[in-house]
Amino acid sequence: MGFIPNKLSDLPAGAAFEGGHPTTHTGNWRIFKPVLNKDKCRNCLLCWIFCPEAVIKKGSDNVEITYDFCKGCGICANECPTKAIEMVKEG
Amino acid sequence: MGKREFINGNNAVAYGVKLARAEIVAAYPITPQTKIVEQISEFISNGEMNAEFIKVESEHTAMSACYAASCTGARTFTATSSQGLLYMFEMMQFTSGQRRPVVMANVNRAISPPWTIWLDHQDSISTRDAGWIQIYVESAQEALDTTIQCFKVAENKEVLTPVMICLDAFVLSHTEELVDIPEQAEIDRFLPPFEPDYKVDVNRPLTIAAGTAPNLYMEFRFTQQQGMLKAINLWKKADEEFGRLVGRSYGGVVENYKCSDADVILVTMGSLSSTAKDVVDSLREQGTRAGLAKLRLYRPFPEKEIFDALKSAKAIGVVDRSLSFGFEGSVFSDVKAALYNNNCCIPGVNFIVGLGGRDVTADDLKKMYDKLQYIQKNGKAEQTVEFIGLRWSE
Ligand code: SF4
Numbered sequence: 341m342g343f344i345p346n347k348l349s350d351l352p353a354g355a356a357f358e359g360g361h362p363t364t365h366t367g368n369w370r371i372f373k374p375v376l377n378k379d380k381c382r383n384c385l386l387c388w389i390f391c392p393e394a395v396i397k398k399g400s401d402n403v404e405i406t407y408d409f410c411k412g413c414g415i416c417a418n419e420c421p422t423k424a425i426e427m428v429k430e431g
Numbered sequence: 432m433g434k435r436e437f438i439n440g441n442n443a444v445a446y447g448v449k450l451a452r453a454e455i456v457a458a459y460p461i462t463p464q465t466k467i468v469e470q471i472s473e474f475i476s477n478g479e480m481n482a483e484f485i486k487v488e489s490e491h492t493a494m495s496a497c498y499a500a501s502c503t504g505a506r507t508f509t510a511t512s513s514q515g516l517l518y519m520f521e522m523m524q525f526t527s528g529q530r531r532p533v534v535m536a537n538v539n540r541a542i543s544p545p546w547t548i549w550l551d552h553q554d555s556i557s558t559r560d561a562g563w564i565q566i567y568v569e570s571a572q573e574a575l576d577t578t579i580q581c582f583k584v585a586e587n588k589e590v591l592t593p594v595m596i597c598l599d600a601f602v603l604s605h606t607e608e609l610v611d612i613p614e615q616a617e618i619d620r621f622l623p624p625f626e627p628d629y630k631v632d633v634n635r636p637l638t639i640a641a642g643t644a645p646n647l648y649m650e651f652r653f654t655q656q657q658g659m660l661k662a663i664n665l666w667k668k669a670d671e672e673f674g675r676l677v678g679r680s681y682g683g684v685v686e687n688y689k690c691s692d693a694d695v696i697l698v699t700m701g702s703l704s705s706t707a708k709d710v711v712d713s714l715r716e717q718g719t720r721a722g723l724a725k726l727r728l729y730r731p732f733p734e735k736e737i738f739d740a741l742k743s744a745k746a747i748g749v750v751d752r753s754l755s756f757g758f759e760g761s762v763f764s765d766v767k768a769a770l771y772n773n774n775c776c777i778p779g780v781n782f783i784v785g786l787g788g789r790d791v792t793a794d795d796l797k798k799m800y801d802k803l804q805y806i807q808k809n810g811k812a813e814q815t816v817e818f819i820g821l822r823w824s825e
């Protein structure tokens with residue numbers, strides 16, 4: 341997920357990237373990190389829908405949060421009906 | 432061999448667009464361009480051309496529609512003039528920045544106020560840095576042939592840059608001349624269908640004109656510059672290939688008219704070049720070694736080619752049909768920069784001519800060559816920027 345080019349020839353002609361394309365690692369903007377408790381997750385996908393960076397992935401039993409582009413906004417934790425996501429201060 | 436018709440420059444461009452098999456045309460009418468898109472919509476309505484004509488409420492929207500159409504992978508064309516071009520300025524940058532090879536005809540008309548519809552180059556020169564290739568033509572025939580060349584260069588995968596073909600208001604747009612219309616089969620051999628590597632596609636969703644942080648923006652601009660610069664050689668190749676297949680070519684990016692042994696050389700763009708060639712011929716009959724460098728490609732600027740054309744001259748004059756207020760004509764600045772970059776310092780003078788449609792005559796051009804001969808003798812010009820044909824200067 342996301343597109344981080346490493347050399348000039350990685351760049352397309354004109355900034356056109358695969359849909360949902362972050363091009364800057366925004367993961368290091370984070371102060372609080374969303375941590376998922378899989379046991380509490382009912383796989384309702386509310387967090388998946390609400391995550392503004394589209395970094396939450398679907399799974400068969402529960403969702404999974406990926407961190408390269410998660411900016412730590414906490415929307416997922418706020419929306420989760422079972423309080424399966426806890427915002428933990430980055431160390 | 433195709434057919435021969437007595438048509439004006441606007442019709443000639445429309446024929447070029449038809450032969451290039453453009454698929455989308457979005458445009459808003461403005462004098463003196465209107466006849467181009469009128470003719471195209473006629474071609475479409477009578478079934479001669481298989482394209483979609485998008486009627487819009489402004490030039491800004493025309494360019495937005497062209498940009499979007501090109502993102503879907505369609506071969507796209509529009510035309511405008513003057514105020515209309517300026518109104519497109521924002522979307523022109525989307526088209527070039529996103530590397531969409533839209534082709535546009537700009538019928539050069541002066542900018543208002545004072546209100547005017549007549550010829551000068553202030554409109555296209557004002558959009559010089561919008562990332563578009565600009566090419567200027569001398570005749571209706573060259574307008575037709577160059578329109579087709581525009582698609583060829585714009586769509587080259589190494590270039591992917593939109594192109595503006597500039598033709599002079601009225602002198603070209605509304606003046607009939609005999610024009611050879613090539614056969615469709617000849618043009619199909621020259622110009623293959625447009626097949627971009629990426630386009631709007633439901634099966635491969637893309638974010639187009641994506642945001643970038645400072646970590647990537649500059650690299651995109653750098654690749655845009657690389658693409659643009661490649662257009663110089665590719666245009667020369669396209670012009671040669673067009674010559675082989677269709678039988679006409681235009682000297683690549685700078686037409687060198689009797690420059691090789693010339694002492695005094697003028698640089699011109701557009702229709703004025705024809706009058707200047709006549710003047711060169713008559714001066715040569717009288718023993719003056721005069722030459723003309725006709726600048727076709729203005730952006731990217733063919734600095735090597737212009738230097739090659741001018742290098743042996745004793746004095747040069749650059750004819751500008753526009754003005755960078757507070758300095759001089761932009762073509763003059765660019766030609767001087769090209770010479771400087773090639774360690775060359777020929778004395779030169781800038782002639783500002785024909786603003787707002789004022790006629791530029793053979794006599795005017797003759798006076799310019801006289802001035803160059805004076806500079807040749809005296810080693811320098813009395814003044815660098817001279818207005819030609821000005822009724823009062825004080
Ligand atoms: S903290 Fe924000 S960005 Fe990170 S996963 Fe949750 S909603 Fe998405």
Ligand code: SF4
Pocket residue numbers: 376380381382383384385386387388402403419420421422423424425
């Ligand atoms: S909102 Fe909570 S329960 Fe629903 S999928 Fe996300 S983490 Fe699981």
